[in-house]
Amino acid sequence: MSDPIVSRLSELGKGAPELCDAAAIYGALIPVLREAELGALPLSMTPDEVRLKISHGRPVLADIELALDTQAVSGLLVKLALSLEKSARKSDRLPVEAGRIRLAVEGGLLDVAALLAHTAAGERGPIDSMAHDLKLDPALVLLLARNSLKPALRAWHRQLTAMTGEISWDRGDCPICGAVATLAEFQGNNQARRLRCGQCGADWQFSRMKCIYCGNDDHRTLGFLYPEGRHNSVRVEVCEVCHGYLKVITAFSPNSPEMLPVEDLATLHLDYIALEHGYSRHNNSQICRK
Ligand SMILES: [Zn+2]
Numbered sequence: 344m345s346d347p348i349v350s351r352l353s354e355l356g357k358g359a360p361e362l363c364d365a366a367a368i369y370g371a372l373i374p375v376l377r378e379a380e381l382g383a384l385p386l387s388m389t390p391d392e393v394r395l396k397i398s399h400g401r402p403v404l405a406d407i408e409l410a411l412d413t414q415a416v417s418g419l420l421v422k423l424a425l426s427l428e429k430s431a432r433k434s435d436r437l438p439v440e441a442g443r444i445r446l447a448v449e450g451g452l453l454d455v456a457a458l459l460a461h462t463a464a465g466e467r468g469p470i471d472s473m474a475h476d477l478k479l480d481p482a483l484v485l486l487l488a489r490n491s492l493k494p495a496l497r498a499w500h501r502q503l504t505a506m507t508g509e510i511s512w513d514r515g516d517c518p519i520c521g522a523v524a525t526l527a528e529f530q531g532n533n534q535a536r537r538l539r540c541g542q543c544g545a546d547w548q549f550s551r552m553k554c555i556y557c558g559n560d561d562h563r564t565l566g567f568l569y570p571e572g573r574h575n576s577v578r579v580e581v582c583e584v585c586h587g588y589l590k591v592i593t594a595f596s597p598n599s600p601e602m603l604p605v606e607d608l609a610t611l612h613l614d615y616i617a618l619e620h621g622y623s624r625h626n627n628s629q630i631c632r633k
């Protein structure tokens with residue numbers, strides 16, 4: 344039986360040459376991630392502690408010592424790097440850069456525990472300087488670190504969701520891991536608008552007419568962009584106050600956490616439209632925490 348994610352990726356690669364590289368990278372990472380040993384220990388929090396933290400507007404995983412088996416996650420990072428080394432075209436810089444990162448981890452030069460802590464906390468600066476010191480590609484270090492944390496983040500998301508059920512969280516960053524929402528889905532027959540986190544897979548309700556970044560809810564300064572042909576199933580929501588944008592897709596049933604990065608890639612044309620019109624995807628530091 345063919346794997347739906349791998350076939351979606353190869354379809355993408357065929358249909359849009361500009362997506363070939365990104366699709367090849369995810370095509371190499373996803374099978375490794377699926378087989379990953381989790382390296383995540385269950386969080387020792389009670390449902391009441393989780394609800395209390397959420398009610399104070401703090402993502403559940405913020406400011407806690409992550410119960411992470413650093414060695415297992417480090418092993419996963421090495422496997423992911425190796426998979427990129429093997430899969431990428433020989434003419435690319437990518438296999439060489441991935442190989443250099445793998446050697447830095449295996450040789451103990453790259454402090455993986457610190458790298459993972461900065462990655463989980465969304466701190467880009469220290470990661471860039473760690474990469475710079477070792478002459479590694481910072482964007483690739485971040486990509487590998489983020490992906491090697493995903494199985495643990497997803498396991499914690501499952502644990503927390505089973506514990507608390509639906510939670511009330513009217514913000515644009517993830518209630519579990521604090522990453523900015525990757526996209527929104529109109530789900531099911533009633534087309535409920537839900538935000539999705541591409542890091543841990545979280546799925547939460549968010550006001551239909553409100554900017555996920557600055558909280559602006561004035562309809563006069565919120566708008567939509569549609570791809571040519573005006574497909575109603577996808578659109579970009581934009582905010583004139585902070586110039587941020589959010590991609591919205593229709594999903595009859597919620598996409599699996601694994602599928603979210605693939606859908607994010609598949610809608611890259613929407614990113615182009617938004618960027619062309621002067622909007623951008625903001626990061627955590629630009630989110631209003633009111
Ligand atoms: Zn998350």
Ligand SMILES: [Zn+2]
Nearest residue numbers: 554557582585
């Ligand atoms: Zn805004």
